[in-house]
């Protein structure tokens with residue numbers, strides 16, 4: 100029997116994050132396979148109805164810690180550690196994302212638990228959970244079991260699909276948690292939730308991914324114009340995000356988002372493995388790169404060797420002309 104606890108992140112409007120809902124859906128499936136229970140933790144200002152709505156994704160119970168701030172890892176570690184310990188819960192499952200990684204790591208240390216990160220699938224075996232984790236640049240998968248509980252499982256972003264279970268409202272239980280002294284030393288000044296502010300790249304069907312080959316921040320206009328001509332959105336590599344050329348919320352890859360659009364057009368992107376893992380499931384991958392030996396040409400469906408500064412404006416014009424015609 101596997102009882103599983105999921106942390107459900109919400110934004111300032113009370114809307115739950117897609118990865119959290121995916122993790123709840125996955126927890127519900129695994130719990131039903133093992134005869135256990137899936138439950139969720141929410142913190143901060145979450146209404147009764149919003150908390151209970153997590154039942155739609157299979158959470159039987161929702162633990163709500165109203166006095167705990169949302170968005171900071173340490174207080175949430177306090178809450179989850181208490182809920183797990185008080186209720187003898189066997190596993191904590193996270194849907195990915197930086198906050199999930201941070202909380203999962205803290206929880207692991209606090210509970211002296213085993214942890215598996217970057218998990219792409221979880222299965223049930225003999226009433227316990229086994230995490231599948233890609234290794235060796237995603238060329239092989241290892242199964243990771245836990246010799247003792249609790250076990251912490253941190254998924255890759257978007258690893259778990261959101262599924263409505265139709266099981267109705269979850270029971271909501273308020274929990275009082277005394278936050279650790281160190282958990283109150285950082286406070287949230289502003290919650291800069293860029294995700295969903297503009298286009299949500301995880302849901303876009305067409306993405307133009309811009310890399311360092313664009314040369315400078317202002318040249319992202321080329322990617323924006325091209326994306327707009329096709330009704331798509333713009334994504335980026337970590338190199339350009341770190342350089343401040345484009346917002347962090349658009350980063351694709353190992354430490355960014357995982358996407359699977361119908362078309363991923365990579366411009367000026369070398370195709371490093373850390374980028375590849377975030378976009379390799381795209382239906383069609385097109386690449387424009389001036390270096391014919393760039394790694395991206397090893398896994399794209401169509402590659403164009405050439406200077407993006409010459410190709411992109413012409414491509415944008417051609418698409419606009421075609422659409423207008």
Ligand SMILES: Cc1cc2nc3c(=O)[nH]c(=O)nc-3n(C[C@H](O)[C@H](O)[C@H](O)COP(=O)(O)OP(=O)(O)OC[C@H]3O[C@@H](n4cnc5c(N)ncnc54)[C@H](O)[C@@H]3O)c2cc1C
Pocket residue numbers: 309310311312313335336337338339350351352353354355356366367368369370371372373374377387388389390393405406407408
């Ligand atoms: C732990 C770790 C985690 C990481 N996580 C991520 C991650 O999540 N996402 C991510 O993207 N990276 C990540 N990285 C970084 C990754 O290793 C690469 O450094 C990064 O992806 C490279 O970005 P890039 O392709 O934009 O730049 P570059 O590797 O510099 O490639 C630029 C490309 O543009 C081409 N080019 C240059 N000029 C032109 C032109 N005029 N026309 C056409 N092509 C041109 C070049 O030929 C080159 O191939 C991570 C690295 C580490 C160590």
